[in-house]
Amino acid sequence: MAGRKPDVTDEEIIAVLSQASDPVLSTNEVAEQLPIKSNATQIRLKELRSAGRISGKQAGRSWVWWVDK
Template sequence: MAGRKPDVTDEEIIAVLEQASDPVLSTNEVVDQLPIKSNATQIRLKELRTEGRINGKQAGRSWVWWVSDDNE
């Protein structure tokens, strides 16, 4: 990833999903757990999905995210 060094690591983002009590989290639920802005979180989540490290899909106007056993 080019540009400024991220304030949050990929592993920290993935940990939010792994430690959640719900099987999926919305982008806003992930944002609430991290010290980075919503747009940056959305971009990072989509990058992690593209890399195959997490799963995600659009649900209406929002995105939901999860980690499956396939990603470990």
């Protein structure tokens, strides 16, 4: 990834999803547990999805995310 070093690692984002008691989390639910803004969280989640590291889909106007177990 070019540019400034991310404040949060990919592994930290994946851990939020892996350790959740719910099967899926919204972007805002993930962002609440990280020190980055919701917009940045969504970008990072979409990058992780494109890389095949997590799954996600749009549900209405929101996105939901999960880790395949």
